[in-house]
Amino acid sequence: PELVTLSIRHAVTPQLRLLGTVEWANWRRFDIHPVKLTNLGGATIANFDFQYSDGWFFSAGAEYDYSDVLTFRGGVAYEISPVDDPTKRLPQVPDADRVWLSAGLTYKLSPTTNINLGYTHLFVDDSVLRREPAAVAAAGTMLVADVESSVDIISIGYTMKFGGGPAPLK
Numbered sequence: 001p002e003l004v005t006l007s008i009r010h011a012v013t014p015q016l017r018l019l020g021t022v023e024w025a026n027w028r029r030f031d032i033h034p035v036k037l038t039n040l041g042g043a044t045i046a047n048f049d050f051q052y053s054d055g056w057f058f059s060a061g062a063e064y065d066y067s068d069v070l071t072f073r074g075g076v077a078y079e080i081s082p083v084d085d086p087t088k089r090l091p092q093v094p095d096a097d098r099v100w101l102s103a104g105l106t107y108k109l110s111p112t113t114n115i116n117l118g119y120t121h122l123f124v125d126d127s128v129l130r131r132e133p134a135a136v137a138a139a140g141t142m143l144v145a146d147v148e149s150s151v152d153i154i155s156i157g158y159t160m161k162f163g164g165g166p167a168p169l170k
Helices: 134-139
Strands: 001-012 014-027 032-035 043-048 053-065 068-080 098-110 113-124 127-131 142-148 150-160
Touching: none
Parallel strands: none
Antiparallel strands: 001 014, 014 053, 032 043, 053 068, 068 098, 098 113, 113 150, 127 142
């Protein structure tokens, strides 16, 4: 989907920066997608029925330069899922609204190399899934499930700068 992102970074002091982002995703494009077989003349054999709504993401965070070589980061975000109805939720993607909590740091090994560490935990709202599989629709069978989920993301990065480009913004 198309994304529109508005972000801001404001230096409160030479060591402290505040960050914020609002993002819109055009998930409405992710509607009904037919599955066609080319060897049967392009006949549609099934439809993936998503019919998502638009998604929204709001975040706020901060960066603090503890020293010349160590920067700490932290933030919180709220994401509104494009899956806003139990009948749109899929067993493969049981999406729901979620809160993100993140923390990380950058350690400068030299003027041209950094190590970045990050951790994020997503608290995903409990949700309900109600789907009528096409193969059993005639029998009146419905797939109903209560969904509980969470996500942990750990990241490690190594950055090396080449060349003598302009100094980064502070």
